[in-house]
Amino acid sequence: MTETSPAGTRTADVALAGQSVLGVVWTLAGRLGVVARTPAELVAALAADPRRRTLTLSGADAAREPLAVCELVEWLAELGTVRLRVTARPGSPAHTRLAAVRRGTLELAPEPPATPETAGGPTGGPRRPDAAPGHPSRPGCAGGHTFRLGRLDDPFAVCAADPLAVTAAYAADEDDHGGLRPAWLRAGQALCAEPDPARRALVLLAALSDAADPRLRPALAAQAATAPWRVVWNRVQGDIRPPWPGPVGALATAAGRLLAADPAGRLHAVHPEDGTPAGRPWDTGRRIRALAPLADGRVLRLDDRGRLATGHLDGLIGIDRPSGADxxxxxxxxxxxxxxxxxxxxxxxxxxxxxxxxxVGSLHAFEATGLHQTAAHRGRVTAASALAAPGGRSGVTVYSGGADGTVRAWRPGRGATATPLLRRDCPVAAVHAARTGTGTVLAAAWTDGLVRLHRPGGAGPLDFRPGPPVRAVAVTGAGTLVIGMDEALLCLAPAA
Structure with a gap:
């Protein structure tokens, strides 16, 4: 259970019995509104967030990796902004280790002796996937199929089973199981938070590499048939057919191509239809925070120091430089x-x-005829995307996201920003808007890993969590959604 108090303090209660340390990290990260793939990333994410947290962690001695979980608790106690109440069985190694922690933010309480019911199994290990509560393999449930822990190469089994049990099993097994294990570990936080097996299959399919068993992709696609998205293409670290373009820090669209900037300052162009390379990479020499392509083939770049640079794409994406363009x-x-x-x-x-x-939260619109400004957000403006007015009319609409968690629309020269289009309780990581055949489509991502596609007309918004932190989003002219991450580039389309 997780809740937010009126003062903004998040609380979470987590049962540790049978869990691997990865399962604990992913559970806590999901409930606390951050993204973390490792214990160190969880501690770093909470250290960077001033909000206070109160965590109740029960049964530390019954965890699958009790000493690793205790180490995580020690790191969290060091932060000073996380108050912990942890239970462990007196006399257990976990209790002894935690009792030695001298931090006022950690309260250690005794835990009654573990039983098969509280520990998750006869030996205190993780529940087997076929014993998960509400699992289809249980008597009387749909299918009556029995999934055994050894079937970690079966996509149907791992998507339908208890995700924390699958996580514990994969954490203890170095076999890649046809490619399912690395995909699960890449997207684990989203998989553990998603209760629907079809959506889990979608997330796992989106994280699958080209080295995986070729039978997995159609099997996962069939299992994900009822999910609200379909995977158009994906590229993950290590892919060679076609190659992964590298980590993504910023995305943009230009001349029918998708531009992806990596943190080192290299700019790659890919075909949005299939993710294949388009032209040669361009090394700009500066870390890139944002991209803004112009109609004449130039692309503006905001570097990590907040300075502006410009250059022409030329052969990168096959644009011929107009005569006289500089x-x-x-x-x-x-x-x-x-x-x-x-x-x-x-x-x-x-x-x-x-x-x-x-x-400080302001937007500044520079035009040849003057300057327009508005106070849009509380705190930093974290992302922006602009669209020209349709039908040849003058003016633009600016969509911006901020550290205050809101996404707003503003028309420079026509008043202040309006009521937020979207609002969530964590900073916005990326925003992109595009005009498609059905109208204006807006994509936004937040630092907790959620991506939302806001569609025109009566179509409701669609959400997706890929698992890793989302660095950038882009909407193509065809209405597909591209998500850029440190280890993957992914293209999704609404299923309907």
């Missing part, structure tokens, strides 16, 4: 000069308007 114009030169003195935190451009977000 790497600057009076407007971009003026904006670059402003950002040298006042660094930006977000960047976008459309129809001759350059928009910069800053660290």
């Amino acid at each position: 790497h600057s114009d009076p407007l971009t030169d003026a904006v670059a000069a402003v950002l040298t003195a006042h660094p930006g935190s977000a960047l976008t451009a459309a129809a001759g308007t350059l928009v910069v977000g800053d660290r």
Whole structure:
């Protein structure tokens, strides 16, 4: 159970019996609104977030990896912003280790002796997937199929079983099981939080590498048939057919191509239809925070210091440079000069308007005729995307996301930002809007790993959690959603 108090303190109660330390990390991260793939990442994520947490962790001695779980508890106690109440059986190694921790944020209480019912199994180990509560293999449930712990190469079994038991089994087994194990470990936090087997199959399919057993992809796709998304293509670290373009820190669309910038400053172009490379990589020499392609083939780049740089894509994506085009114009030169003195935190451009977000929550729209500004967010503007008005009309609409968790729309020169389009209790990580055949489609991602596609008309929003932290999103002209992460690039389409 997780809840947020009126003062903003998040609380979570987690039973540790039978869990691996990875399962504990993913459970806690999901309930506390952060993304973490390892114990160190969980501690780092909580250290960077000023909100206070109160955690009740029961049965430390009955965990699958009790001493590793105790080490995690010690790290959390060091933070000072996490108050922990942990139970362990007196006399157990876990109780002895935790009793030695001298931190006021940790309260250790005795745990009654473990039983098969409380420990998850006769030996205190994790529940077998075929013994998970509510699992289809239990008598009287649909299918009557028995999934055994040894069937970790069976996609139907692992998606239908208790995800924490599967996590514990994969953590203890180095065999890749046809590619299911590395995919599960890549997307584990989302898999453990998702109760629906069809959606689990979708997440697992999205994390599958090209080295996996070729029979897995159609099997997972069939199992995910009732999910609200379908996987169009995916590229994960190590893929070679076609190659993975590298970590993604920013995404943009230009001239029918998808541009992906990695943290080292290299810019890659891929075909949005299938993710295959388009042209050669471009090493810009600077870490890239945001991309803003222009109609003349130039692309503006906001670097990690909040400064502006510009260059022409040329052969990268097959754009011929217009006669007389260069790497600057009076407007971009003026904006670059402003950002040298006042660094930006977000960047976008459309129809001759350059928009910069800053660290205090304001948006600045630079046009040849003047400057428009608005106070859009509380705290840093973390992402922005602009669209030109349809039908040749003048003006742009700016969609921005902020550290306050909101996504807002603003039309420069026409008043302040409106009521939030979207609001959640964690910072926005990325925003992108595109005009498709059905209308304007808006994608947003938050730092807890959730991606939401806001669709026009009566179509409701669609959510997806890939598992790892989301660094960037993009909507293509065909209405597909591209998600950029440190170890994967993924394209999804709404199932209906």
